[in-house]
Amino acid sequence: MSIAEEYTDTTDDSRFERGLTYLQRNSRAYLLIAPTALFLLAVVGYPILETFRLSLYQSPADSNIETFVGLQHYAEIVDSDIFYRLLWQTGRWVVVGVAGKTIMGLLIAVHLKGDIRGRKFFRTAFLIPWGIPYAISAVVFRWIEHPQFGYLNAILLKLGLIEQGIGILGNPDIAWLGVVVADIWIGTPFMAIIFLAGLQSIPQELYEAAAIDGAERWHQFRYITLPQLKSVILIATLLSTIWTFVSFDTIWTMTGGGPISTTATLVIHIYQVGLQNGNLGRGAAYSVIGFLFLFVFAIIYLRVYTRGGDEL
C-alpha cells in the first residue's frame, strides 16, 4: 500500500501503479499459486539454468574447481563417433518401442471395447505392468532372458528352435531387442487404456450404419475406427515417444547400457558421463542436447493439445 502511494503523483509510473493495484486486487489468487511457482522454479527451473551453465565448464564431480571451457564440450560431442551412434541407437529404441506399444495397445483396446463380460477384471489385469516398478519388470525380463536358467531359452529348446541356450543381453547385436521387449511390455497398458477410452467415445451409430452397408470388420476398423481415433492416437504416441526417449530405469537395470554400449541411449549416456564418470560439464552438455529434443516434442504436444483454441 505505502509503496503504491509513493508513486501516486508521478504520471510516468502510472503503469507501474496500475500494475500494483491489480496485484493487490488479485493478491489472494497470486498467493495461492506462489508456493507451486516458486517450488518449480527452484527444483526444475534452477537446475535447467545450472545445466546450461555447467555445460560451459570443465567440472569434475569430486572437486570444487571449475574451469570455463566455452563451447568445447559441444564441439567435441558433435565431432565424436559415439554421438552419432547414440542418435541411431536412441532412434531405433524409440521407433520400435513406440510402434510396439501402439500396436499392442490397439490390439487389446479393440478387443476390450465391446460388451465384454468381466471387462473390469481384464482392464485391471492389463494395467498391472504399467504400475509396478520399472526396476522389477527389468529384473524379471533379465530372468526370462537368462542364458542358462531363463524360461525363454527353455521354451525355445523345447520347441526345437535352438540347440543351446542363447544369451540375448550379452550379445551386442540383439541385446537392444531384449531390452525393447521389456519396454514395450511396460508401455502397452497406457496405450491400451487410452485407446479404449477413445474407442468408447466413438458414436455407435457409425458402426451400425456401416453394418447395414455390409462393411467388413477390417473395413470398419480402417474407415471408422482409425479416423475417429486419430487425435487420441496422435496424443498417446506423442506422450509415449517422450517417455520412451527418456526411459532410464529399465535399460539401466537390464544392461547398464552394455554390452559395449549397444543398448545405451542419449539419456543413458548422460548418466554414464555426468554421474557415473563424474564429468558434470560433459554430462550437462549432453543434457542440453536432450532438452532440445524434448523442446521439440513439447512444442508439438502443446500445439496438438491446445489446438482449436480450446480454453484452458
Added chain:
Amino acid sequence: MTMAGHDRSGLRKVRLYGVLLALLGVMMLPFYTMFSSTLKPENEIFSAPATLVPSDPTVQAYLDVWTQTDVLLWIGNSFVISLGTVALTLALAIPAAYSCARNDFVGKRTFLLSVLVVQMFAPVVLIVGLFDVITQFGLFNTYLAVIIPAAAFTLPFNVWMLYGYFKTIPVALEESARIDGASQFQILTKIVLPLTKPALVASITYTFLYAWNRLLFVLTFLTDSAKYNIPRGVFSMVGALQTDWRMMLTVSVIGIIPLLILFAFLEEYIVAGMTAGAVKE
C-alpha cells in the same frame, strides 16, 4: 435373428474371448515366470534348462526372504518416500489449482502452460543439474533428496487434474457458505475438497505410484543403503558376478503386492487419471 446369424455371433464371441485371453496370457507371462520361480527350491531354480512348472513347489523362499534380505526396511522406506511425496505435492497443488479454477488473473495461462512443460522435462535429462542443486542445499542422502524432485515431477499432473475438477464444482455452493460466515479455508476443506474426492483419489494414487516405482532419484541421491526403497533394493541385488535370483524374485513379488491391492480397489480412479488429458470428451 436367423439360426445362421446366431451361430455367427456366437462364433465371433468365442473368437473375441480367445484373442483376449491370448493377449492376457502374453501380458501375464512375466508374472508367471516371476512367481513360479519363487516356488522352486534352490537346486531347481538353478537348473538348466528351466522347468516351466515347479516340480516340487515350496514356499521356503517366502520364509527366508525376511532374514536373508532387507525387504521390510525397503518397503518401509518406500512408504516414507511415497507418502512424503503425496503430502508435499497435494499441499502445493490444491491451493494452486483452486486459485486457477476460481480466479482470472494475468499470468494464469502462462502459469498453467509452464506447469505442463515441466512434465515434459523428464528427470533424467535434468539429473546432472539436479545433482548439483541437491548437493548445494545439503540434501544428499536425506529422504527429501528424493521426495522434493518426485513432488516437482508429479505436480503438473496434480495441478491440472485438480484444476479441471475444481472448475466443475458450482461456485454457488461456496457463495452460500460464505454468506453463512464460513472462512475461505473452511469452504475449501469442508465443501470443495469432499466434492473433489474422485480427482483427489486419482491424484494421490498417481503420485504414490510415481514415488513408489522410480529408481533414478534414489539411485542418484541416496547412497545410504539404510534408506533404499524397493526398486533400489532390488537393483542392489543384481550382482556383477553372482545374483541371488531366488531372493531377488521373491522381493519383487512382495514389492508389488501393495500395488496389486491398490489396483484392485482403485482401478477406476487410476484409469480416470491416465485418460485425463489424452482423451477429451
